[in-house]
Amino acid sequence: MTTAQPPRRADDRDPYWSRHRDREGTTARRDPIIWGSRVEAASRGPLGERELRSFEENGFLLVDSLFSEEEVERLLRRAEELAAQPPDPETLVREPGSDAVRSIFRIHRDDRVFRSLADDPRLAGVARQILDSEVAVHQSRINFKPGFTGRPFDWHSDFETWHMEDGMPGMRALSASLLLTDNLPINGTLMLVPGSHRTYVRCQGETPEDHYRQSLAEQRVGIPSQHVLRDLIGEGGVVQATGGPGSVLFFDCNTLHGSAGNITPYPRHNVFMVFNSEHNRLEPPYGGTRPRPSFLADRAPRGDRP
Amino acid sequence: MTTAQPPRRADDRDPYWSRHRDREGTTARRDPIIWGSRVEAASRGPLGERELRSFEENGFLLVDSLFSEEEVERLLRRAEELAAQPPDPETLVREPGSDAVRSIFRIHRDDRVFRSLADDPRLAGVARQILDSEVAVHQSRINFKPGFTGRPFDWHSDFETWHMEDGMPGMRALSASLLLTDNLPINGTLMLVPGSHRTYVRCQGETPEDHYRQSLAEQRVGIPSQHVLRDLIGEGGVVQATGGPGSVLFFDCNTLHGSAGNITPYPRHNVFMVFNSEHNRLEPPYGGTRPRPSFLADRAPRGDRP
Numbered sequence: 162m163t164t165a166q167p168p169r170r171a172d173d174r175d176p177y178w179s180r181h182r183d184r185e186g187t188t189a190r191r192d193p194i195i196w197g198s199r200v201e202a203a204s205r206g207p208l209g210e211r212e213l214r215s216f217e218e219n220g221f222l223l224v225d226s227l228f229s230e231e232e233v234e235r236l237l238r239r240a241e242e243l244a245a246q247p248p249d250p251e252t253l254v255r256e257p258g259s260d261a262v263r264s265i266f267r268i269h270r271d272d273r274v275f276r277s278l279a280d281d282p283r284l285a286g287v288a289r290q291i292l293d294s295e296v297a298v299h300q301s302r303i304n305f306k307p308g309f310t311g312r313p314f315d316w317h318s319d320f321e322t323w324h325m326e327d328g329m330p331g332m333r334a335l336s337a338s339l340l341l342t343d344n345l346p347i348n349g350t351l352m353l354v355p356g357s358h359r360t361y362v363r364c365q366g367e368t369p370e371d372h373y374r375q376s377l378a379e380q381r382v383g384i385p386s387q388h389v390l391r392d393l394i395g396e397g398g399v400v401q402a403t404g405g406p407g408s409v410l411f412f413d414c415n416t417l418h419g420s421a422g423n424i425t426p427y428p429r430h431n432v433f434m435v436f437n438s439e440h441n442r443l444e445p446p447y448g449g450t451r452p453r454p455s456f457l458a459d460r461a462p463r464g465d466r467p
Numbered sequence: 468m469t470t471a472q473p474p475r476r477a478d479d480r481d482p483y484w485s486r487h488r489d490r491e492g493t494t495a496r497r498d499p500i501i502w503g504s505r506v507e508a509a510s511r512g513p514l515g516e517r518e519l520r521s522f523e524e525n526g527f528l529l530v531d532s533l534f535s536e537e538e539v540e541r542l543l544r545r546a547e548e549l550a551a552q553p554p555d556p557e558t559l560v561r562e563p564g565s566d567a568v569r570s571i572f573r574i575h576r577d578d579r580v581f582r583s584l585a586d587d588p589r590l591a592g593v594a595r596q597i598l599d600s601e602v603a604v605h606q607s608r609i610n611f612k613p614g615f616t617g618r619p620f621d622w623h624s625d626f627e628t629w630h631m632e633d634g635m636p637g638m639r640a641l642s643a644s645l646l647l648t649d650n651l652p653i654n655g656t657l658m659l660v661p662g663s664h665r666t667y668v669r670c671q672g673e674t675p676e677d678h679y680r681q682s683l684a685e686q687r688v689g690i691p692s693q694h695v696l697r698d699l700i701g702e703g704g705v706v707q708a709t710g711g712p713g714s715v716l717f718f719d720c721n722t723l724h725g726s727a728g729n730i731t732p733y734p735r736h737n738v739f740m741v742f743n744s745e746h747n748r749l750e751p752p753y754g755g756t757r758p759r760p761s762f763l764a765d766r767a768p769r770g771d772r773p
Contacts, residue, residue: 308693309693309696313728313730316730346652346653346707347652347658347707347727352653352731387614387615387732390615391732394731394732395732399653399731399733401652401653420730421653421655421727421728421729421730422727422728423727424619424621424622424658424725424727425700425705426693426697426700426701
């Protein structure tokens, strides 16, 4: 645990308070980016010194062709099967105003193929290396951005939501996004703001109960203002994570990211595994709301039940 | 006139009929792309043989840095003035669900600065060269794609609408789009389908009266089906017309194009001048509806009133 006894409600004792009715702003990150010694981390692998430095500097790292074509084909086929026949309809989110599947959650528990992906050292090993501890999956999902109808995701930091709505204490978590299709400049590929992971954005606006029912389709609370976005993007610019199937994008839990819609016929499908440090276990949500369902925030990571 | 006495209603005597209640499909283009002799056209200039061949092949041509930084700055400033104080509020279209300005039309008549841009030989000269005749402005507009809120434009061919709703007889028109800001891969830059100008897409669905009131903000009729788009994009692919301020994209009236939304803070503003051949004067709309207002389709081109 990085902070002893974090407060239960968003207030000035919580360094990462947010969602105030009428206050917004930014504050410096309190937590390391690479945990432990970077030299030791580099010697542990799988990432090398240069890759770690790039992750630390930018808040993300794209590794090309980490998975083979055959592996990706198998995962893509399985993803499409799950979209057609979800193991649990509650874990499936559709595009607003359409029947197209936008996301399927909790695949690290509900499906054998993705369960073993969550354990794959090419993903979990990088998380252990950067977070300097054992890790567990906080959230897993497949994001489908279908051709023609894929909708945008607004700019956001995942950590702000995980802190306020799930009770994640500190910034000791990261996402691994495995590209299942070509992520081109034109089909709604993820964009990130280099360096934004060093700044925590306090978003304005109170969280309604059961906010997730709306936010998964179209997020409106927990979104930085245009004013703040202009500042952060003005400093860091925007990088688009284009790459081929099998590439993996690792990004810090506090890196600002978003994506445009997809009007091309080329689908953009990615798997996300969010790894959280065992020293960063979930508390009650810092925003004071009821915890989100376990398919969005795994409160009993598998490590607990060997 | 390329066809004598074209029929007034969309039916089988009109080679470019469209908007049938329940029929869709495609048909080959009947009209030349480069009018007259290409050799003579190349000798006339301003485009060279190679540029003409590229336009003919792809249906578009991007010419870098055709206007200077100073010229573009002046036009951009004027565009922003017009957005703040439009000469005629009727010519201004806002983004759906927002106050942001999406387009201002008829700038070739209503504003001195853009009037002289319409006469600029770098634009009108290329139109005369490709269309092998005198030309007049059929439509002019500034398209604003503001940062954060810019919305997508669905795939469409301009000619289908100009034929059905404005009465443009044949494919003897082209657009010149002058880039006023950086058109990046990430800020909703125009995408085109190379080769699509050789195929006319008959779109399904009848045109409501005063369709333009809705279609300028979000087009729903006159849009090819996903099935047809998949075929055409499958053959030609998609090219994004990225370029710096001062570059000009020339594209044939029948080239399929569209653009994604813009969630970045970088605005994407372009001026469009549509040039039509003097031998292709507007008839009553082929779809049988009332002609659209003159700010969308100039029925008394300036050449008529010297």
